[in-house]
Amino acid sequence: MLPIGTANPPNSLQQDEYADWYFHVTKSDHLANLKEKMKKICRKSGIKKRYFHHSEHTFREHPELVVDHLPSLDVRQDILASAVPELAAAAAARAIAEWGRPASDVTHLVFTTYSGVHMPGADHRLASLLGLRRSVQRTSMYFHGCSASTAAFRIAKDLAENNRGARVLVASAELSLILFHAPQESQVDTLVVQTLFGDGAGAVIVGAGGGDGVAAERPLFEMVTTAQTVLPNNDNGADSLLCASGMVFRPSFKMPAMLRDNVKQCLVKGIGQHVADAGAGWNDMFWAVHPGGRAILDSVEAGLALEPGKLEAGRHVLSEYGNMSGSSLIFVLDELRRRGDLTLGGLGVMLGIGPGISIETMLLRAAAA
Numbered sequence: 145m146l147p148i149g150t151a152n153p154p155n156s157l158q159q160d161e162y163a164d165w166y167f168h169v170t171k172s173d174h175l176a177n178l179k180e181k182m183k184k185i186c187r188k189s190g191i192k193k194r195y196f197h198h199s200e201h202t203f204r205e206h207p208e209l210v211v212d213h214l215p216s217l218d219v220r221q222d223i224l225a226s227a228v229p230e231l232a233a234a235a236a237a238r239a240i241a242e243w244g245r246p247a248s249d250v251t252h253l254v255f256t257t258y259s260g261v262h263m264p265g266a267d268h269r270l271a272s273l274l275g276l277r278r279s280v281q282r283t284s285m286y287f288h289g290c291s292a293s294t295a296a297f298r299i300a301k302d303l304a305e306n307n308r309g310a311r312v313l314v315a316s317a318e319l320s321l322i323l324f325h326a327p328q329e330s331q332v333d334t335l336v337v338q339t340l341f342g343d344g345a346g347a348v349i350v351g352a353g354g355g356d357g358v359a360a361e362r363p364l365f366e367m368v369t370t371a372q373t374v375l376p377n378n379d380n381g382a383d384s385l386l387c388a389s390g391m392v393f394r395p396s397f398k399m400p401a402m403l404r405d406n407v408k409q410c411l412v413k414g415i416g417q418h419v420a421d422a423g424a425g426w427n428d429m430f431w432a433v434h435p436g437g438r439a440i441l442d443s444v445e446a447g448l449a450l451e452p453g454k455l456e457a458g459r460h461v462l463s464e465y466g467n468m469s470g471s472s473l474i475f476v477l478d479e480l481r482r483r484g485d486l487t488l489g490g491l492g493v494m495l496g497i498g499p500g501i502s503i504e505t506m507l508l509r510a511a512a513a
């Protein structure tokens with residue numbers, strides 16, 4: 145992994161003011177009990193602030209977005225068709241600027257989102273916005289939920305290692321408008337979803353030696369090995385459905401406990417041998433865990449008996465941005481390198497958690513201190 149870029153939309157909301165804003169824009173102030181419940185979830189969320197492309201203006205222009213079960217997918221798709229590639233382009237432009245090479249040197253693009261579907265896709269628009277070469281090899285990965293960027297890195301690693309001189313731009317952009325719904329008394333998990341998700345995009349350029357201009361490149365993380373698995377007996381823990389009224393995500397109550405009970409076994413099977421060969425223990429490594437919610441981070445910490453502070457980069461990203469789905473982990477990698485406490489050559493783990501429940505694991509080695 146060479147440079148990292150991130151971007152968020154300009155509108156931000158403080159989490160301690162979110163419930164008042166949300167019940168106001170959805171014209172739901174009469175649901176006082178639900179509002180109190182949301183305030184409680186906000187307090188426990190570990191989130192201070194989130195960024196959004198949408199604003200009160202969006203709901204004034206398109207009232208169907210806040211009336212339950214009214215068809216609104218067309219409106220969401222129209223807004224997201226330009227907003228998703230534009231946010232991805234903002235993050236990718238930062239990565240390319242840090243890289244120091246021209247955008248036309250990017251040979252492959254791996255793009256991931258669940259925020260809208262179009263043909264040609266947001267990858268096509270993103271390539272045009274960035275001025276990538278017309279022959280750039282594009283791969284789109286839709287609907288991988290919160291494990292998307294780890295899955296995209298897994299593909300990028302193979303592309304980079306099997307195409308000499310390749311430079312792969314990995315980009316992820318998620319806008320929570322696709323998930324926005326008004327509160328419903330019959331569906332309390334809607335409150336959890338509205339409390340957690342925020343908008344963000346991340347981009348990383350991946351390469352594996354060779355090619356012109358390598359002297360100027362500064363690697364940040366080496367991707368040592370990857371593994372994908374699904375949790376056993378997973379109880380549809382992170383299912384999602386694209387409906388006429390937008391995307392509906394139903395987080396299971398059981399997900400934190402399922403992770404706590406299974407995460408160690410997943411890691412041992414996926415990357416355990418490499419870790420053992422290096423003589424390392426879980427607490428000797430740095431950690432980039434998907435900040436899917438405070439309870440998700442707590443569960444991974446408990447399941448692996450990690451020392452307090454090991455997941456601090458993820459907790460910081462959760463606090464400052466909320467759960468930006470697949471983009472979150474790119475922010476966590478950025479936060480890890482910004483903290484400046486990596487040891488050159490030190491091992492780390494990137495852990496993506498998505499629908500299925502899919503666990504995407506990557507063993508990393510710090511290439512810069």
Ligand SMILES: CC(C)(COP(=O)(O)OP(=O)(O)OC[C@H]1O[C@@H](n2cnc3c(N)ncnc32)[C@H](O)[C@@H]1OP(=O)(O)O)[C@@H](O)C(=O)NCCC(=O)NCCSC(=O)/C=C/c1ccc(O)cc1
Pocket residue numbers: 181184185188189190258289290291332333336340382383384385391392393395396397398399400435436437438439440467469497498499
């Ligand atoms: C911050 C939470 C939500 C609450 O904190 P807590 O310490 O558990 O607090 P409480 O136990 O007091 O819960 C507060 C209230 O929330 C309720 N609650 C607590 N989880 C629930 C619950 N899953 N349902 C519905 N009520 C609940 C809980 O019942 C309780 O209600 P009440 O007792 O009536 O006040 C915490 O549980 C938490 O972080 N949960 C994990 C959230 C979670 O599943 N995140 C998703 C991770 S996976 C991911 O990122 C997915 C990506 C994805 C993205 C898009 C897609 O389309 C598809 C996939």
